[in-house]
Amino acid sequence: MGIVDLTSMGESQVKLRNEINERLSRLQDEISDYCYQCAKCTSGCEAHKLLELEPHKIVALLKRGLIDEMINSDVIWTCMSCFKCRERCPQKVAPVEILFALKNMAVASGKQIPGNYTAMLQSVLSIGLIQDVKSITTRDNKTKSRSDLDLPEISKPTDSTKFQMILSKLAVEKV
Amino acid sequence: MSNKIGFFVCHCGINISSTVDIKELMEYAKTLDGVVISKDYKYMCSDVGANLIKDSIKKHNLDSVVIACCSPRMHEHTFRGVVEAGGVNAFNLEIANIREQCSWAHENKNLATEKAKALVRGAVAKAKLLESLETSKIKVTPKALVIGGGIAGIQAALDIAEEGHKVYLVEKSPSIGGRMAQLDKTFPTLDCSSCILTPKMMEVANHPNIELLSYSEVIGIEGSIGNYNVKVKKKARFVDMDKCTGCGDCMVACRLKDRISSEFDEGIGKRSAIYMPFPQAVPLKCTIDAENCLLLTRGKCGTGPLCVEACDADAIDFKQKDEEVELNVGVIVVATGYDLLDPTSLHEYGYSRSDDVITTLEMERLISSSGPTTGEIIRPSNGEKPKSITYVLCVGSRDETECTWCCRIGCMSALKHVYLLKEKLGEDIEINICYTDIRSFGKGYEEFYRKIRGMKTNFFRGRPSEVRKSGDHLTIDIFDTTTNKLFEIKTDLVVLAPALVSRADATDFTRILRISQSIDGFFLEAHPKLRPIDTFTGGVFIAGCCQSPKDIQDSVAQASGAAARAANILSKKELEAEPLISYVDEDLCSGCSTCLSVCAYNAIELVKDGDKSQAKVNEALCMGCGLCVVTCPSGAMQQHGYKDKQLRPMIEETV
Numbered sequence: 003m004g005i006v007d008l009t010s011m012g013e014s015q016v017k018l019r020n021e022i023n024e025r026l027s028r029l030q031d032e033i034s035d036y037c038y039q040c041a042k043c044t045s046g047c048e049a050h051k052l053l054e055l056e057p058h059k060i061v062a063l064l065k066r067g068l069i070d071e072m073i074n075s076d077v078i079w080t081c082m083s084c085f086k087c088r089e090r091c092p093q094k095v096a097p098v099e100i101l102f103a104l105k106n107m108a109v110a111s112g113k114q115i116p117g118n119y120t121a122m123l124q125s126v127l128s129i130g131l132i133q134d135v136k137s138i139t140t141r142d143n144k145t146k147s148r149s150d151l152d153l154p155e156i157s158k159p160t161d162s163t164k165f166q167m168i169l170s171k172l173a174v175e176k177v
Numbered sequence: 178m179s180n181k182i183g184f185f186v187c188h189c190g191i192n193i194s195s196t197v198d199i200k201e202l203m204e205y206a207k208t209l210d211g212v213v214i215s216k217d218y219k220y221m222c223s224d225v226g227a228n229l230i231k232d233s234i235k236k237h238n239l240d241s242v243v244i245a246c247c248s249p250r251m252h253e254h255t256f257r258g259v260v261e262a263g264g265v266n267a268f269n270l271e272i273a274n275i276r277e278q279c280s281w282a283h284e285n286k287n288l289a290t291e292k293a294k295a296l297v298r299g300a301v302a303k304a305k306l307l308e309s310l311e312t313s314k315i316k317v318t319p320k321a322l323v324i325g326g327g328i329a330g331i332q333a334a335l336d337i338a339e340e341g342h343k344v345y346l347v348e349k350s351p352s353i354g355g356r357m358a359q360l361d362k363t364f365p366t367l368d369c370s371s372c373i374l375t376p377k378m379m380e381v382a383n384h385p386n387i388e389l390l391s392y393s394e395v396i397g398i399e400g401s402i403g404n405y406n407v408k409v410k411k412k413a414r415f416v417d418m419d420k421c422t423g424c425g426d427c428m429v430a431c432r433l434k435d436r437i438s439s440e441f442d443e444g445i446g447k448r449s450a451i452y453m454p455f456p457q458a459v460p461l462k463c464t465i466d467a468e469n470c471l472l473l474t475r476g477k478c479g480t481g482p483l484c485v486e487a488c489d490a491d492a493i494d495f496k497q498k499d500e501e502v503e504l505n506v507g508v509i510v511v512a513t514g515y516d517l518l519d520p521t522s523l524h525e526y527g528y529s530r531s532d533d534v535i536t537t538l539e540m541e542r543l544i545s546s547s548g549p550t551t552g553e554i555i556r557p558s559n560g561e562k563p564k565s566i567t568y569v570l571c572v573g574s575r576d577e578t579e580c581t582w583c584c585r586i587g588c589m590s591a592l593k594h595v596y597l598l599k600e601k602l603g604e605d606i607e608i609n610i611c612y613t614d615i616r617s618f619g620k621g622y623e624e625f626y627r628k629i630r631g632m633k634t635n636f637f638r639g640r641p642s643e644v645r646k647s648g649d650h651l652t653i654d655i656f657d658t659t660t661n662k663l664f665e666i667k668t669d670l671v672v673l674a675p676a677l678v679s680r681a682d683a684t685d686f687t688r689i690l691r692i693s694q695s696i697d698g699f700f701l702e703a704h705p706k707l708r709p710i711d712t713f714t715g716g717v718f719i720a721g722c723c724q725s726p727k728d729i730q731d732s733v734a735q736a737s738g739a740a741a742r743a744a745n746i747l748s749k750k751e752l753e754a755e756p757l758i759s760y761v762d763e764d765l766c767s768g769c770s771t772c773l774s775v776c777a778y779n780a781i782e783l784v785k786d787g788d789k790s791q792a793k794v795n796e797a798l799c800m801g802c803g804l805c806v807v808t809c810p811s812g813a814m815q816q817h818g819y820k821d822k823q824l825r826p827m828i829e830e831t832v
Contacts, residue, residue, distance in 0.1 A: 004565075005609070005635065008654070008663045035630050038615075039638065039659045062659040066635075093627075 007068060014067030022064060022103045031088070031096040037061040043087035043097045053080035057087050057097035064100055073108040079116050127166055130159040182211045182304050183239040184297070185230055187221035187246035189276055196280035198290040202245065205294050209301045213237050222252050227259045234263035241269045241304045245297050247276040266309035268756065268818060273300035299831030306823045314751040315797050317403040318507040321743050322347065324395055327355020328729055329721025329736040330512035331377050336740030338386035342747045345504050346381060347409055348391045352458035353378055355514055359441060359538060361545040363729055364593040365625035371457055371547070378459040391460055398509070398689055399779055401798050402716030403752045407504040413497040415465035415473070420492035423461035427451045430487035432479060437469050439549070443539045445557065446549025451484045456547060508716045508743040511690065511700065512736060515722035518573045518580060518676040525643040526572060526673055532557040533651055534644060534671045537590045544597050554601055556670050563669035565607040566598060567653060569641055573676035575613060580676035582697055585726045587674035588615045589622060592629045594672070599632055609635040609666055611655050619730060637664065644671050677726035691777060692717055699725045710738045718742050757818040758799035759806060765813035766791045772805035772814055781805060
């Protein structure tokens with residue numbers, strides 16, 4: 003028969019919802035239907051404190067199949083991928099994985115991604131890291147490198163062409 | 178008259194001692210006339226406290242005891258036993274309630290101590306005038322009456338019968354089975370309801386200790402614990418129970434076949450004027466519905482009643498009349514069940530406006546393979562299969578304008594229906610559940626709820642404001658608080674889970690039984706935590722939904738509990754009679770009979786002695802409520818343990 007969101011006149015996008023749920027199943031997480039909205043995820047969400055991400059609401063919208071609303075929103079890009087929500091969910095649902103799926107869908111549908119993300123992506127493609135290794139300044143105003151602190155060197159891709167090829171292959175196949 | 182009174186004061190941990198100066202109270206008690214010793218202890222109701230009282234009685238040769246402690250409702254019984262064991266008559270005990278009526282009610286220690294002194298002063302004044310009383314014995318009629326033949330009544334009857342006592346099971350409708358017989362499956366195990374119920378019904382029918390009085394109503398009860406005299410009306414079935422074979426030929430022949438709304442099918446199915454409510458009915462006998470039968474209402478049924486023609490057993494007897502029988506029993510178990518709230522009163526949900534708005538119990542009859550559609554799910558309006566079904570939970574429940582309480586079965590019934598409907602209509606059938614909270618509190622219930630969440634069910638957290646007809650469909654607007662969005666649901670069939678309410682005749686029934694109702698209309702238990710099965714009337718117990726809404730598990734458990742409480746009494750040959758009862762001072766009684774009119778237990782009668790008549794108290798029936806004493810204009814009516822001459826000095830000393 004049908005369920006309509008009267009504010010946006012949006013209807014349930016059943017196919018996309020099932021796609022995301024299948025992805026969750028492949029990752030051995032529970033499908034969103036099991037979520038009973040306790041909001042433990044949001045209680046501990048690092049991004050919520052700064053950027054108003056509400057993982058439980060993401061799950062609620064997914065259950066209702068309102069996918070477009072989410073992939074059109076910047077809020078999905080605020081997840082810091084700390085994985086606490088996945089660790090702590092009493093119903094074994096993983097909001098963080100849902101957010102990954104939504105971000106992938108956003109990219110696949112040609113949505114504009116936030117600027118910082120593009121810069122990070124560029125950096126990964128060129129040096130293999132989201133930002134280059136930097137030195138730090140100590141409290142007594144001295145500059146130290148990793149080797150000064152006896153930390154191991156961070157390895158970078160040796161063959162950047164091959165690395166970029168692997169990355170694009172992954173992006174095409176998603177996860 | 179007592180001259181040697183022992184005074185004991187309890188600290189009750191710090192419940193009393195933090196507000197009342199115990200030392201000061203002890204010293205004060207010593208100065209009172211008649212008090213020979215004064216002692217305290219932290220918990221007087223403990224073994225150590227009890228021994229202190231017992232030893233003191235012996236050592237000081239006490240003839241009366243005053244204990245300053247909690248309310249007599251808590252420990253009077255305990256302390257009566259203690260003083261009796263110490264060698265003093267159990268009724269030479271007076272309790273000064275310095276907890277509920279003093280320490281708990283006040284904060285100022287000085288003033289509270291002064292009030293405690295006044296209460297003790299009064300208690301000592303009365304203790305001096307107490308008299309020894311002997312407890313008489315009442316013979317117990319070792320039989321039980323169970324009212325109501327639903328699962329609770331069936332369970333209670335079977336349990337008492339298994340204890341070896343005779344049980345009369347009275348059921349108002351033509352068959353036992355009650356609400357459970359109407360259900361298709363039970364949550365959360367999905368047992369077939371009638372498969373687990375009918376064996377119990379058969380057991381009732383065949384048990385040598387159970388006498389089943391179906392199609393009968395209790396119309397009067399007299400007497401008291403141990404000896405109740407019960408009047409039962411056996412309604413005329415117009416069918417000879419000995420001859421009827423239950424073949425059902427008459428039902429097929431009846432001129433009104435499929436014309437009368439079936440109570441058992443919640444109005445979704447139709448029956449004849451002569452009928453059996455369902456195929457597994459116990460007793461398996463037909464009944465003529467006197468309100469609809471053409472012959473009984475109009476005096477004429479075509480050229481002659483077709484049922485008589487169809488009945489090979491010659492069982493139909495239009496001359497039958499209602500009969501009254503009297504039963505003597507020692508105890509009564511009340512298991513009269515519940516009604517569903519008629520959702521018409523919540524007109525916004527359109528129950529009376531659309532055939533496609535039904536109740537959970539009506540859906541139960543649609544799902545049932547023995548139901549009017551043999552288990553086919555249809556829209557009542559057009560007989561078509563629904564593609565979308567929407568449940569509205571808490572209809573009238575948790576609602577200050579209807580029923581303030583939770584029905585305790587709505588959530589689980591709806592979840593059960595999801596499972597059964599997906600089984601019948603395929604997993605892709607759209608089922609929406611509008612809920613306020615899902616309450617899945619029983620054993621295995623939460624797991625069942627999780628299973629249903631995994632079965633493609635749309636849960637909307639919120640209560641719809643209305644159900645509208647739009648064309649061939651029904652439309653519901655619901656604000657879902659999980660997404661903070663307003664949704665419109667277009668659906669084919671709306672199922673309401675209505676509140677559970679007390680039986681329509683519950684109030685009349687409390688008058689017959691002399692029990693009380695709580696504010697919600699259900700029967701009142703003697704204590705919500707510690708005496709949930711007892712009533713305030715001795716020997717009357719309550720089980721199942723007549724006490725409060727509950728599921729089958731809880732009803733059965735409470736019924737077994739009621740049976741155990743009942744058997745407690747039945748297994749005794751004699752009970753101790755209440756000695757604190759009324760008596761008549763014959764020199765003062767003028768025979769005005771005012772006391773008769775107030776006695777709720779019919780314990781007083783007027784006895785003629787020559788041309789003079791006088792009130793007389795039946796000791797077995799008097800419950801010691803004291804109403805006659807305060808009503809008596811001449812002071813002729815007195816109560817043992819509370820005589821005017823004992824109470825007056827107490828009052829004078831206290832105030």
